[in-house]
Amino acid sequence: MLEVATWKSHKILFLNTLAFTVCFAAWMFNGVLVTYLVDNQVFNWGPVKIGWLFGIPVLTGSLFRLPAGMLTDKFGGKPVYGTLLILCAIPMYLLSKADSFTSFALCSFGFGMAGVSFSIGIAFTSVWYPRERQGTALGIFGAGNAGAALTTLLAPTMLNKLTDNGANIEGWRQLPVYYALMLAGMGVIFFIFSENRKPASSGKSFTEMLTPLKHMRVWRFGLYYFLVFGCFVAFSQWLVPYFVNVYYLPLVTAGLFASMFSLPSGVIRALGGWLSDMFGGRRIMYWVLGSSTLICFMLIVPKMEIYSPGRGVMAKRAGVVKDVTPAAVVMSDQAYTLKGKPATLENFDSGVLVLPGKQTWQEPVVTAGQTVKKKELLAKGVTRIYFQANVWIFAVLVLVLGTIWGIGKAAVYKLIPDYFPEEVGVVGGMVGVLGGLGGFVCPIVFGYLLEWTGLWTSCWMFMLTLSVACLISLHYIVEKMMHEKHPEDMRQFETK
Numbered sequence: 001m002l003e004v005a006t007w008k009s010h011k012i013l014f015l016n017t018l019a020f021t022v023c024f025a026a027w028m029f030n031g032v033l034v035t036y037l038v039d040n041q042v043f044n045w046g047p048v049k050i051g052w053l054f055g056i057p058v059l060t061g062s063l064f065r066l067p068a069g070m071l072t073d074k075f076g077g078k079p080v081y082g083t084l085l086i087l088c089a090i091p092m093y094l095l096s097k098a099d100s101f102t103s104f105a106l107c108s109f110g111f112g113m114a115g116v117s118f119s120i121g122i123a124f125t126s127v128w129y130p131r132e133r134q135g136t137a138l139g140i141f142g143a144g145n146a147g148a149a150l151t152t153l154l155a156p157t158m159l160n161k162l163t164d165n166g167a168n169i170e171g172w173r174q175l176p177v178y179y180a181l182m183l184a185g186m187g188v189i190f191f192i193f194s195e196n197r198k199p200a201s202s203g204k205s206f207t208e209m210l211t212p213l214k215h216m217r218v219w220r221f222g223l224y225y226f227l228v229f230g231c232f233v234a235f236s237q238w239l240v241p242y243f244v245n246v247y248y249l250p251l252v253t254a255g256l257f258a259s260m261f262s263l264p265s266g267v268i269r270a271l272g273g274w275l276s277d278m279f280g281g282r283r284i285m286y287w288v289l290g291s292s293t294l295i296c297f298m299l300i301v302p303k304m305e306i307y308s309p310g311r312g313v314m315a316k317r318a319g320v321v322k323d324v325t326p327a328a329v330v331m332s333d334q335a336y337t338l339k340g341k342p343a344t345l346e347n348f349d350s351g352v353l354v355l356p357g358k359q360t361w362q363e364p365v366v367t368a369g370q371t372v373k374k375k376e377l378l379a380k381g382v383t384r385i386y387f388q389a390n391v392w393i394f395a396v397l398v399l400v401l402g403t404i405w406g407i408g409k410a411a412v413y414k415l416i417p418d419y420f421p422e423e424v425g426v427v428g429g430m431v432g433v434l435g436g437l438g439g440f441v442c443p444i445v446f447g448y449l450l451e452w453t454g455l456w457t458s459c460w461m462f463m464l465t466l467s468v469a470c471l472i473s474l475h476y477i478v479e480k481m482m483h484e485k486h487p488e489d490m491r492q493f494e495t496k
Helices: 007-027 030-041 047-063 063-073 075-097 101-126 131-162 169-194 218-247 251-279 281-299 391-419 424-453 458-485 487-496
Strands: 306-312 319-325 328-331 333-339 357-364 376-388
Touching: 007 030, 007 047, 007 075, 007 101, 007 131, 007 169, 030 047, 030 101, 030 131, 030 169, 030 218, 030 251, 030 376, 047 063, 047 101, 047 218, 047 306, 063 075, 063 101, 063 424, 075 101, 075 169, 075 333, 101 131, 101 391, 101 424, 131 169, 131 251, 131 391, 218 251, 218 281, 218 391, 218 424, 218 458, 251 281, 251 391, 281 458, 306 357, 391 424, 424 458
Parallel strands: none
Antiparallel strands: 306 376, 319 328, 328 333, 357 376
């Protein structure tokens, strides 16, 4: 790393961030395209196949992050990054020729290599900045996550124009060509304008470079990144079909809402890097994981309408029913007033309802002339419970969650150069692998959970479980470190 940042440092940071934005936009390409093709019945793919197509590019971009980080530490970022961009353009172009699930999956596996740009950019950026400014620099680089928002925001509109709003459905094949040109063009720009630089550890053998992976700390960082990055990647794609199926929104509108999740999360990462430099990555992670737990808990309740038995009316004494109306049941010596059914049941999609609501009424279950015994049921109670899960409230919660995860992404990568200053490529690559696997695993898990439960909110139940696990892990480690470094203070605190 450099002792002082220079104008060359800022130039490389700009190129790295721009290239990462392009790569990330391509990496998330299937989230919009697959949803569009399925909605327009071009392909008949169910939730599980959709989940696989969402996850395959993420799998590729995750598995190869470690070797990409090692190559960057060994040879520098210029040749590795430039080559990657040009190579990814080839399968992206071939996607325009795909006509089956298999060919679509193979092309997705190829252009998914764009995801390794993260570990390349992290390693290449860190060697150009001093330690005290790496959190901010890596946070700015991570803002390239906003590429996901560019795809979810612009791709649906482009698909509508290319297909004449569905009249010429084969027009979708032009969009992968445009993305391929964008990747290849960025690769040429990177080769022309960037300058190469290697870390001090570049002389190590590949076996020696893997030594830091024996530390448990690397794997804990990977767990946190699985949540704040992997799940961010998963939802960048999953939210498009989520909004379409749960709230019946058009694809363009769903893409706009999904971009509300992706764009702030990418942009805020720069702020997260600065906050981590100021207050420390571990403290920021405490706040991030606690907030993630709370918001996911608020999102697990599904949009629903439930009918359940309510409070009924029973006969106070035996007798014969004389008359039955919706308003009352009349017996020989007593009339039982009933709570009538509302003339028009409330439409819980109108207005903004924050909390669940209910309606209750009673319906007769006896007929005139019927003999009833004491405490026999005369009218059954009906309770209707409804929860709107208002789309605007949901969108705001999702936006806040994406923003919080964006800060968390920067906090994790602030911790890496603090503990492994000369092995950022290797450690960052391994953490990126584990985080990227979240982007691969989660859409598939979401698909299976949706298939098994029938609930779209099952994905938030999974997120709640994962957030709690990460928070408990962090708290345990912090307490352990406090006991080791300040045993006397901890004993006094525990006895109070």
